[in-house]
Amino acid sequence: xxxxxxxxxxxxxxxxxxxDDLSPDPEKxxxxxxxxxxxxxxxxxxxxxxxxxxLAVEEKIFLLxxxxxxxxxxxxxxxxxxxxxxxxxxKLTKHAAKLGCAGALMLPPFYxxxxxxxxxxxxxxxxxxxxxxxxxRIYLYHFxxxxxxxxxxxxxxxxxxxxxxxxxxxxxxxxxxxxxESFIQLRLDDFRVFVGSESHLLQNLRAGGAGCIxxxxxxxxxxxxxxxxxxxxxxxxxxxxxxxxxxxxVEQYPMIPAIKAIMADFxxxxxxxxxxxxxxxxxRQNSANLVNxxxxxxxxxxxxxx
Amino acid sequence: xxxxxxxxxxxxxxxxxxxDDLSPDPEKxxxxxxxxxxxxxxxxxxxxxxxxxxLAVEEKIFLLxxxxxxxxxxxxxxxxxxxxxxxxxxKLTKHAAKLGCAGALMLPPFYxxxxxxxxxxxxxxxxxxxxxxxxxRIYLYHFxxxxxxxxxxxxxxxxxxxxxxxxxxxxxxxxxxxxxESFIQLRLDDFRVFVGSESHLLQNLRAGGAGCIxxxxxxxxxxxxxxxxxxxxxxxxxxxxxxxxxxxxVEQYPMIPAIKAIMADFxxxxxxxxxxxxxxxxxRQNSANLVNxxxxxxxxxxxxxx
Numbered sequence: 001x002x003x004x005x006x007x008x009x010x011x012x013x014x015x016x017x018x019x020d021d022l023s024p025d026p027e028k029x030x031x032x033x034x035x036x037x038x039x040x041x042x043x044x045x046x047x048x049x050x051x052x053x054x055l056a057v058e059e060k061i062f063l064l065x066x067x068x069x070x071x072x073x074x075x076x077x078x079x080x081x082x083x084x085x086x087x088x089x090x091k092l093t094k095h096a097a098k099l100g101c102a103g104a105l106m107l108p109p110f111y112x113x114x115x116x117x118x119x120x121x122x123x124x125x126x127x128x129x130x131x132x133x134x135x136x137r138i139y140l141y142h143f144x145x146x147x148x149x150x151x152x153x154x155x156x157x158x159x160x161x162x163x164x165x166x167x168x169x170x171x172x173x174x175x176x177x178x179x180x181e182s183f184i185q186l187r188l189d190d191f192r193v194f195v196g197s198e199s200h201l202l203q204n205l206r207a208g209g210a211g212c213i214x215x216x217x218x219x220x221x222x223x224x225x226x227x228x229x230x231x232x233x234x235x236x237x238x239x240x241x242x243x244x245x246x247x248x249x250v251e252q253y254p255m256i257p258a259i260k261a262i263m264a265d266f267x268x269x270x271x272x273x274x275x276x277x278x279x280x281x282x283x284r285q286n287s288a289n290l291v292n293x294x295x296x297x298x299x300x301x302x303x304x305x306x
Numbered sequence: 307x308x309x310x311x312x313x314x315x316x317x318x319x320x321x322x323x324x325x326d327d328l329s330p331d332p333e334k335x336x337x338x339x340x341x342x343x344x345x346x347x348x349x350x351x352x353x354x355x356x357x358x359x360x361l362a363v364e365e366k367i368f369l370l371x372x373x374x375x376x377x378x379x380x381x382x383x384x385x386x387x388x389x390x391x392x393x394x395x396x397k398l399t400k401h402a403a404k405l406g407c408a409g410a411l412m413l414p415p416f417y418x419x420x421x422x423x424x425x426x427x428x429x430x431x432x433x434x435x436x437x438x439x440x441x442x443r444i445y446l447y448h449f450x451x452x453x454x455x456x457x458x459x460x461x462x463x464x465x466x467x468x469x470x471x472x473x474x475x476x477x478x479x480x481x482x483x484x485x486x487e488s489f490i491q492l493r494l495d496d497f498r499v500f501v502g503s504e505s506h507l508l509q510n511l512r513a514g515g516a517g518c519i520x521x522x523x524x525x526x527x528x529x530x531x532x533x534x535x536x537x538x539x540x541x542x543x544x545x546x547x548x549x550x551x552x553x554x555x556v557e558q559y560p561m562i563p564a565i566k567a568i569m570a571d572f573x574x575x576x577x578x579x580x581x582x583x584x585x586x587x588x589x590r591q592n593s594a595n596l597v598n599x600x601x602x603x604x605x606x607x608x609x610x611x612x
Contacts, residue, residue: 048418056393059393111359112354116586118586120584145419148454277429278415278429279425
């Protein structure tokens with residue numbers, strides 16, 4: 001097994017399809033992963049938009065094994081592995097590292113609030129020690145609006161310097177560009193800073209960031225990828241503008257049900273509408289409005305039905 | 307097996323002792339449970355103050371089995387069973403019901419934020435359906451400051467009316483008495499409203515509430531119990547004042563490490579100081595200050611060393 005290379009470009013927190021009984025549908029997930037890879041988008045399976053935090057560790061292990069057995073390239077896989085409980089995080093991260101996944105996108109333990117940087121450092125340090133793999137590559141997952149526990153620049157620096165071969169990047173889902181800049185300005189060695197939305201992709205690439213890990217890459221992968229390879233071209237500004245336009249249409253609705261409604265409509269597969277509680281599917285009317293507005297903007301998902 | 311009776315009085319989210327390797331110490335936990343029961347305090351094992359959200363489901367199942375095997379009375383057990391993931395909540399709740407636990411204290415799924423009452427209703431409804439036990443008694447766990455997902459009065463009413471034999475109470479850890487009052491004023495049939503702190507215990511009992519489920523009951527059980535049985539006496543106001551005095555001393559420090567520091571000192575057992583990351587133990591100086599202030603106030607933990 002080759003040691004994982006650091007990632008860049010576009011990844012998508014892969015939305016998780018459910019069956020009627022709310023169990024995950026591994027085959028449909030693998031198909032969606034293949035479509036994303038065909039569009040040059042890597043797989044941040046088990047992200048927030050994957051409803052990963054509505055899945056038990058054993059469900060995630062089952063799905064990860066299924067994907068790898070189905071031939072999904074582990075060098076494009078960066079599963080989310082951070083849980084509230086130390087032992088859960090260790091279990092899934094260890095499994096991902098054993099499978100050879102390129103990285104693990106790691107939320108901090110997010111139940112207890114107002115925890116100290118020392119406590120978070122101890123948590124990551126303990127996870128790294130227990131996983132005990134030189135092939136582990138951790139991308140920190142900063143999402144203060146949802147997790148309510150995040151990473152200060154000094155904590156990031158401390159972790160990256162203590163574990164330079166293991167803590168190799170961060171996803172900043174704060175939505176606050178000045179915050180992302182503060183991460184980049186740490187100037188850590190080959191540290192990969194991803195934005196959590198393609199709306200800041202061009203800014204991020206120009207500032208030396210690595211790319212984006214974005215929920216809407218589930219449905220708009222090709223256009224987002226195009227910007228990452230053409231960000232120095234004269235068209236880059238227009239491409240960024242168009243990405244923001246599409247994302248703004250989606251963002252009128254709750255993100256996860258909206259992405260699934262798009263999958264259901266463009267994939268002609270209503271099963272994609274199913275979400276696990278506490279989420280709720282979009283109403284028929286909202287789904288229709290969302291899809292109509294997208295189609296009118298010229299949006300499409302080529303190859304989804306192949 | 308007798309159908310569980312609805313609970314009232316004082317319960318404690320039992321602090322979880324850890325060994326040096328951060329694994330839970332079941333024997334020490336059972337001993338602490340016995341001491342609490344001897345002081346008329348019920349066992350809300352796996353609450354927030356138990357660091358339950360730093361434990362995996364299988365660790366909680368192991369501990370619960372250990373406690374029951376050790377002879378801890380299931381009619382005094384109300385383990386916390388709510389997780390982010392539907393399947394985790396179902397697994398632990400089903401296990402607790404099978405063991406005959408008096409109740410399950412249930413956090414809502416707390417990762418996804420700004421979820422709708424419809425989504426939370428669907429989540430609880432799904433859990434109740436999947437557990438499928440007429441012996442299940444759910445106490446909703448409202449802790450908006452930590453979970454950031456809570457229960458509106460209309461959601462509580464909807465759940466209690468849809469599942470009148472199952473959704474039988476709530477713990478209000480909002481710390482806001484007017485909020486607790488709004489729950490009591492729903493006037494639901496035999497619905498047990500607990501406050502999350504003994505500081506509002508007298509108010510709650512006078513208003514028709516059921517009691518309190520409080521972290522500091524780990525260390526001050528007898529005095530808190532005394533108020534619940536003497537709340538109509540002329541001394542009740544003084545007793546309440548004394549409870550607030552003790553709690554205020556503890557609340558100068560982070561609650562969980564502070565309770566553990568008290569256990570360690572009064573129990574002459576430094577192992578009690580161990581917390582799981584992301585929490586951090588109190589410094590020696592803070593521990594000493596806390597314990598000194600408590601001793602000066604006349605606080606003691608009789609029988610702890612027997």
